[in-house]
Amino acid sequence: MATLLSLLNGADILAVCILPNCLPSLFFRGEKRTVSGENLDALVSKAKDDLDAQVCEIIEWHFNPETGCPFWLEKAQEFNFDPRKDVKCFDDLKKFPSFEDEWLRGGPVRRWLPKGLENEPVYVFETGGTTGIPKTRVACNDFRTDYEVFSGTLPDESFPRGSNWLMLGPSGPRRLRLAVEHLAQFRGGICFCVDLDPRWVVKLLKRGKVQDMEEYRDHVIDQAMTVLSAGHDIKCMFTTPKLLEALAMRLIDDGSSIAEAGITGIFCGGTEFTQQWYRFAKEELLGDDVYITPTYGNTLMGLACGKPFVPEDNYKITYYAPQPRAVIEVADFKDSNLNVGYGETGRVKLTTLTKEIFVPGFLERDEGEREQPHEKYPWDGISGVRPFHEIAKATTVGVY
Amino acid sequence: MLEIPVIRWGKPYESLEKDDVVHFETGEVLAQVHQANGGLIKVDMRKAPNARKVLCEIPIPDLVEMCKKAADLYLNAELPLGNGTQTPEDFYRMQSATTGLPEHMCASNMKKNSFVLNNMAEILDALTRGLPYDILTNGFGKEERGVMVSYQANAPVLGMVLPSNSPGVHTLWMPVIPMQVGLVLKPGPQEPWTPYRMYEAFCQAGVPREVFSIYPGGPEVGAAVLADCERAMIFGGTPTVERYHGNPRVQAHGPGFSKVLFGDDMVDDWEQYIDLMADSVLVNSGRSCISCSGIWASRHGKEIAEALAERLGPVEPLSPTDPNAPLAAFTLPGVAEAMNAQIDEGCKVGSVTEVTEKHRGGSRLVQQERCDYLRPTVLHCSDPAAEMANTEYMFPFVSVVDCPQEKMIKSIGQTLVASGITEDPTFSRQLLDATNIDRLNIGAVKTIALNWLQPHEGNIVDFLFRARAFQNSPPPAH
Numbered sequence: 001m002a003t004l005l006s007l008l009n010g011a012d013i014l015a016v017c018i019l020p021n022c023l024p025s026l027f028f029r030g031e032k033r034t035v036s037g038e039n040l041d042a043l044v045s046k047a048k049d050d051l052d053a054q055v056c057e058i059i060e061w062h063f064n065p066e067t068g069c070p071f072w073l074e075k076a077q078e079f080n081f082d083p084r085k086d087v088k089c090f091d092d093l094k095k096f097p098s099f100e101d102e103w104l105r106g107g108p109v110r111r112w113l114p115k116g117l118e119n120e121p122v123y124v125f126e127t128g129g130t131t132g133i134p135k136t137r138v139a140c141n142d143f144r145t146d147y148e149v150f151s152g153t154l155p156d157e158s159f160p161r162g163s164n165w166l167m168l169g170p171s172g173p174r175r176l177r178l179a180v181e182h183l184a185q186f187r188g189g190i191c192f193c194v195d196l197d198p199r200w201v202v203k204l205l206k207r208g209k210v211q212d213m214e215e216y217r218d219h220v221i222d223q224a225m226t227v228l229s230a231g232h233d234i235k236c237m238f239t240t241p242k243l244l245e246a247l248a249m250r251l252i253d254d255g256s257s258i259a260e261a262g263i264t265g266i267f268c269g270g271t272e273f274t275q276q277w278y279r280f281a282k283e284e285l286l287g288d289d290v291y292i293t294p295t296y297g298n299t300l301m302g303l304a305c306g307k308p309f310v311p312e313d314n315y316k317i318t319y320y321a322p323q324p325r326a327v328i329e330v331a332d333f334k335d336s337n338l339n340v341g342y343g344e345t346g347r348v349k350l351t352t353l354t355k356e357i358f359v360p361g362f363l364e365r366d367e368g369e370r371e372q373p374h375e376k377y378p379w380d381g382i383s384g385v386r387p388f389h390e391i392a393k394a395t396t397v398g399v400y
Numbered sequence: 401m402l403e404i405p406v407i408r409w410g411k412p413y414e415s416l417e418k419d420d421v422v423h424f425e426t427g428e429v430l431a432q433v434h435q436a437n438g439g440l441i442k443v444d445m446r447k448a449p450n451a452r453k454v455l456c457e458i459p460i461p462d463l464v465e466m467c468k469k470a471a472d473l474y475l476n477a478e479l480p481l482g483n484g485t486q487t488p489e490d491f492y493r494m495q496s497a498t499t500g501l502p503e504h505m506c507a508s509n510m511k512k513n514s515f516v517l518n519n520m521a522e523i524l525d526a527l528t529r530g531l532p533y534d535i536l537t538n539g540f541g542k543e544e545r546g547v548m549v550s551y552q553a554n555a556p557v558l559g560m561v562l563p564s565n566s567p568g569v570h571t572l573w574m575p576v577i578p579m580q581v582g583l584v585l586k587p588g589p590q591e592p593w594t595p596y597r598m599y600e601a602f603c604q605a606g607v608p609r610e611v612f613s614i615y616p617g618g619p620e621v622g623a624a625v626l627a628d629c630e631r632a633m634i635f636g637g638t639p640t641v642e643r644y645h646g647n648p649r650v651q652a653h654g655p656g657f658s659k660v661l662f663g664d665d666m667v668d669d670w671e672q673y674i675d676l677m678a679d680s681v682l683v684n685s686g687r688s689c690i691s692c693s694g695i696w697a698s699r700h701g702k703e704i705a706e707a708l709a710e711r712l713g714p715v716e717p718l719s720p721t722d723p724n725a726p727l728a729a730f731t732l733p734g735v736a737e738a739m740n741a742q743i744d745e746g747c748k749v750g751s752v753t754e755v756t757e758k759h760r761g762g763s764r765l766v767q768q769e770r771c772d773y774l775r776p777t778v779l780h781c782s783d784p785a786a787e788m789a790n791t792e793y794m795f796p797f798v799s800v801v802d803c804p805q806e807k808m809i810k811s812i813g814q815t816l817v818a819s820g821i822t823e824d825p826t827f828s829r830q831l832l833d834a835t836n837i838d839r840l841n842i843g844a845v846k847t848i849a850l851n852w853l854q855p856h857e858g859n860i861v862d863f864l865f866r867a868r869a870f871q872n873s874p875p876p877a878h
Binding site: 208210211214245249252253274275276277279280281284285314315 | 415416417435437438439440442443446623627639642643647
């Protein structure tokens with residue numbers, strides 16, 4: 001029997017579907033298999049093997065002069081090891097120096113494009129950029145793949161196939177708009193979009209212009225209300241916690257609610273999503289009929305999804321990366337090559353392993369607690385994700 | 401472990417996030433305070449009109465009586481607090497242990513709060529200028545002289561974003577309940593004690609619980625209180641005050657830059673006022689906005705500074721439990737050190753002299769294992785334009801500034817309390833006309849000596865109620 005991991009890694013996968021109250025099922029062309037009888041240790045072991053295999057494949061791709069990208073081929077000249085010979089498993093990635101996010105700033109962005117993909121249509125996505133030159137990432141198809149994998153985690157009864165979506169969040173140079181639109185299309189729907197410019201919001205807040213920020217937020221919510229009232233049969237939505245709160249309040253003031261507006265499934269992310277906020281949203285904004293799934297991700301990594309909600313977790317949010325395409329580790333604050341113990345706090349360390357981009361050991365601006373593997377995601381997870389304490393004080397976070 | 405819940409219109413709410421309130425000397429966790437999120441406030445404020453509706457059903461004289469009972473309960477009773485109880489002694493010890501203010505000052509603040517509650521009838525009478533109570537309740541009515549007046553509540557509740565470091569500010573919100581306006585309190589992280597004890601005292605005295613909400617939490621919670629309450633007060637530094645300047649919904653209370661101003665007619669007698677000056681600087685460890693941070697005089701500046709330094713320089717930290725402890729501790733790491741460095745930098749200017757140093761017998765900055773102290777500091781500034789001439793810190797710090805009387809009012813900048821030591825009618829008139837002075841004392845009055853019958857930084861009645869025209873019959877022909 002194939003494991004979840006090998007299926008995620010396989011070329012013939014259509015979707016991974018996790019339905020509430022039933023076991024995870026993996027849909028293939030013409031067959032359905034379950035992983036219910038698998039022993040977690042075996043799943044973890046297999047996941048590790050798959051990850052090691054992915055590392056070998058991706059290293060070979062990015063450091064082979066025939067297929068690799070100019071950045072890594074040039075960088076490899078500085079290394080005292082040969083990645084193609086000396087990196088044979090995930091642990092070997094520690095041989096690479098710390099990935100510096102400054103490398104992602106400025107042009108030419110084609111230095112990141114693998115030769116093997118040079119004839120593909122290329123997108124460029126930005127992250128950050130409130131001040132100065134933003135970080136950029138080139139992409140061809142990763143955003144589609146990431147969101148197709150994510151689609152498999154969405155329950156069909158809450159995110160009905162064929163229903164339309166509202167994308168209420170930042171678009172502009174981010175990949176989010178295209179990715180959510182693809183998600184809607186992948187599930188047979190059409191995506192209606194309302195834009196928000198978080199860089200402008202950050203500027204307003206830094207200038208102390210709270211009232212202007214509130215007016216801008218209201219302008220965004222006005223547009224969402226118009227779309228929802230226009231008979232577009234929208235049942236699914238992407239939005240951020242702050243915008244969901246603002247939309248819910250507007251609907252309450254109008255004597256309605258998110259549920260009464262016809263929304264049944266919300267994919268929420270983009271800013272800090274706390275345990276208390278999750279509970280508040282479920283109990284006071286959404287009710288029992290609206291499903292909300294927390295997500296954690298960025299332009300580099302893709303999308304980590306939350307462990308499915310169970311009451312015993314008391315709204316604790318645990319994220320699992322879309323391994324083996326990306327890995328989240330919880331690193332020791334002082335030595336990022338060491339992972340903290342389970343339940344202990346450390347800094348988020350991301351590794352991305354796709355043919356479009358190779359990012360080893362990127363230290364995110366977040367921290368959290370390391371979590372045990374789960375049978376649906378048999379690799380380490382992270383809970384309590386929040387801004388890294390040393391950076392948080394100096395940063396305007398969660399503004400939109 | 402004492403656990404203190406969020407209060408949502410009188411109902412306890414247990415959050416999934418809690419914050420430890422820690423003894424600054426021992427590190428002991430004294431309580432865990434449940435943390436609200438901003439959305440809770442947004443949801444709850446949709447029900448805020450109910451608070452005023454409920455309070456308007458209770459006649460104001462009855463609420464005033466409840467304030468008297470609350471005064472006694474707050475000062476003397478063992479009251480529920482979260483999952484435990486708290487005696488008055490527990491209260492001032494805990495407050496001292498988390499804010500750094502000496503215990504005797506905390507106990508003294510209790511008396512002050514209790515006094516204000518006990519004298520609510522007189523305070524309301526003074527602040528409303530004798531307005532019949534039912535005009536506040538009904539929104540209109542006739543004064544004793546037969547004139548129709550209308551006072552419309554600007555908001556059903558008042559939001560308060562409270563500080564951690566200055567328990568004295570709580571007197572400001574006590575007249576709110578008897579004016580039939582609900583209360584939404586966001587306690588300072590180190591000082592949840594007063595809001596919760598006062599809430600319990602009010603409720604045990606008969607005020608309905610559903611008119612109170614208490615939302616401990618981070619900056620997001622404070623922002624939500626300010627955004628979602630039609631009227632709110634916040635306490636902070638100069639940037640906070642500047643941010644809300646001109647916003648009619650928010651009253652921002654910041655540094656006071658309070659001063660003693662000598663007129664030329666009295667300045668030669670400065671020695672008679674040395675106690676007044678020293679107390680104005682030192683009382684309450686110089687932590688209040690009404691503490692004196694500037695003494696301005698056209699002559700004798702150097703001598704005044706020297707005499708004050710001789711008096712204040714030797715003052716040193718004592719244990720917070722010592723009944724004579726004169727100084728409050730800085731419990732947040734790095735704050736005292738940063739202030740100390742700022743003062744040293746400011747003293748590098750040629751016109752500024754640190755006068756206390758030779759009387760102190762040690763460093764201004766006293767660093768202990770878990771807290772820091774700053775010892776009293778007196779500067780002499782021969783140039784009123786020097787930055788240190790108009791600076792305020794949260795410890796006994798004062799600049800004695802040389803400045804001709806005719807330039808004084810323009811040079812002092814915004815001043816919360818000015819005590820003008822003068823009998824000169826012309827200077828007195830100029831002081832009365834100075835719009836950059838809020839509370840004005842003319843005569844030998846310490847800056848820290850408040851009469852509770854006087855408004856503080858704007859009359860709270862004017863903040864909560866709007867005087868407007870109202871007619872229920874045609875006006876006389878004219």
